[in-house]
Amino acid sequence: MERSLISPDQNIGFSNRMNKQTRTAFFIISAVLILIRLLFISKTMLIDDEAYYAMYARHLDWGYIDHGPVVAFLIKLLTMFAENAFMVRLGPIMLITVLTIVLYRFGKSQFNEATGMALSLGLSANMLFHTNAVVMTPDVPLAFFSILAILYYYKAFFIDEEYLTAAGALLGLAMLSKVSALFPAIGIVLFPAIVKEKRHFYKNVNFYRSLVLAFLIFMPFVVWNLQNDLAFVRYQGAHVSKAGNISDFLGLWIGLLFATGPIYFYYAVIHPIWVARNYRAQSQQQLYFLSVTGAPLIYFIAQSLYSRMEMNWLAPVLFGGLFLFGLAIGENWTKHKKRFYVQIVFSLLLIGLISIQTFLPFLPIKGKNDVTNRYFIYSSFPDELKTYLETHPELQNKRIVANNFQIPSMVNFYIKPKLEASCLSIGYHETLYSFIHSDKDLKGREFLFIAKGNSIPASIKPYFSNLKVLHQFQSMRDENVVAKYSLWLATNYKGKDA
Numbered sequence: 001m002e003r004s005l006i007s008p009d010q011n012i013g014f015s016n017r018m019n020k021q022t023r024t025a026f027f028i029i030s031a032v033l034i035l036i037r038l039l040f041i042s043k044t045m046l047i048d049d050e051a052y053y054a055m056y057a058r059h060l061d062w063g064y065i066d067h068g069p070v071v072a073f074l075i076k077l078l079t080m081f082a083e084n085a086f087m088v089r090l091g092p093i094m095l096i097t098v099l100t101i102v103l104y105r106f107g108k109s110q111f112n113e114a115t116g117m118a119l120s121l122g123l124s125a126n127m128l129f130h131t132n133a134v135v136m137t138p139d140v141p142l143a144f145f146s147i148l149a150i151l152y153y154y155k156a157f158f159i160d161e162e163y164l165t166a167a168g169a170l171l172g173l174a175m176l177s178k179v180s181a182l183f184p185a186i187g188i189v190l191f192p193a194i195v196k197e198k199r200h201f202y203k204n205v206n207f208y209r210s211l212v213l214a215f216l217i218f219m220p221f222v223v224w225n226l227q228n229d230l231a232f233v234r235y236q237g238a239h240v241s242k243a244g245n246i247s248d249f250l251g252l253w254i255g256l257l258f259a260t261g262p263i264y265f266y267y268a269v270i271h272p273i274w275v276a277r278n279y280r281a282q283s284q285q286q287l288y289f290l291s292v293t294g295a296p297l298i299y300f301i302a303q304s305l306y307s308r309m310e311m312n313w314l315a316p317v318l319f320g321g322l323f324l325f326g327l328a329i330g331e332n333w334t335k336h337k338k339r340f341y342v343q344i345v346f347s348l349l350l351i352g353l354i355s356i357q358t359f360l361p362f363l364p365i366k367g368k369n370d371v372t373n374r375y376f377i378y379s380s381f382p383d384e385l386k387t388y389l390e391t392h393p394e395l396q397n398k399r400i401v402a403n404n405f406q407i408p409s410m411v412n413f414y415i416k417p418k419l420e421a422s423c424l425s426i427g428y429h430e431t432l433y434s435f436i437h438s439d440k441d442l443k444g445r446e447f448l449f450i451a452k453g454n455s456i457p458a459s460i461k462p463y464f465s466n467l468k469v470l471h472q473f474q475s476m477r478d479e480n481v482v483a484k485y486s487l488w489l490a491t492n493y494k495g496k497d498a
Helices: 008-017 020-043 048-058 070-078 085-110 113-124 127-134 139-158 161-177 179-194 196-203 205-227 231-240 246-260 262-281 284-304 311-331 333-359 371-375 381-390 406-414 432-436
Strands: 399-402 447-452 464-477 480-493
Touching (some): 020 113, 020 127, 048 070, 048 406, 048 432, 070 085, 070 139, 085 127, 085 311, 113 311, 127 246, 139 179, 161 179, 179 196, 179 311, 205 231, 246 284, 246 333, 262 284, 262 333, 311 333, 381 406, 399 406, 447 464
Parallel strands (some): 399 447
Antiparallel strands (some): 464 480
């Protein structure tokens, strides 16, 4: 059994120095964050991505064109008895809360209380992970299972190899949640090569069994892709290959700096690069977390130099970075506690700012620049649009369509029409709807087409014999219009091969 990075004597010394106010503040902040999240999910609509993943749950499968199936099964489990926004989002709060407790107990038992506190609040009081806790996306199970996999492989490497089976299962679930979990997995596999004292794991059959177990859990998604003409591979390949420039690169990483907080960002992004030249001076424990951070960091830095990427894609860098942050704070609390306070205060202010802006908008920003508008741009769907359809029963047997996945998903979730709404994907990428409503079956039908704005796109017109506007409506936020839509009677759909 390996010694902890911080000795028991240091644990005792820290406990003596840790005052009651600090502990109390830690538990109060943790509890208040949970209450804020519960309030948030009970007072806001789903965003369109969440509604789309809720459609996954209505059509369970082992894979989807853009993600693995874990998010679908999680939503299905939580909405078995009631499909509403609160139940869809309850899962993220539960997972993040459990994770903060596990991290606190792990840090406290293996290192000291400061480490446990830094790991727990580093996750919970962080804007990106706070968003994960209130918005149901595949990033939620990805973070949950990836961080637990990193933690359990740590236990296997440094405490007892009996943890390998659980570690492999968690890694498999992480990859089944989102394929980007492969990057921390690479760091885990490479760790014994970096530390010669751990190279005996390459001769340990249980180590390979854990990796085989992870792959077997991931295998249904591989099979689904083989059965569906590599749909996920083709879609993600086109998605990732979008050309970017230096402006995109800087915007991505500067955005991550502000979203994660300066101290967390330093330990997740700057610190691994800085210590790489002198890695032999690092402890074995530090090298483990540097390995699981460095593997995704190298990939995402290289990829973002020439591709346009989204900030949430960088999440795997933050999983190992969380442990580097926690260990650094706990290793010398007296010296580093100010860094901890800066990180937590910065993140709490950002969380508070976004939360207040959602319910009481006060910042001088409009339109797409205000990210909180996402909770209001479809507010007219369960209200005005639903009322219009109910007062026109002759329209209720017509399928509602649009040319993106967002609109039909919000219609399906909030209006629940007799015929499930769909996405035509005319000049648009394939979606879940491409697999459940084939273009061949839709051909020749009459639809209700919902367009953004008061006019229908010119690119859509050639695909129908006739288009007639039925209703125009708009979503309001207080007294401001945040989105406009129009409902059209679209006759004789000619199909995408027209």
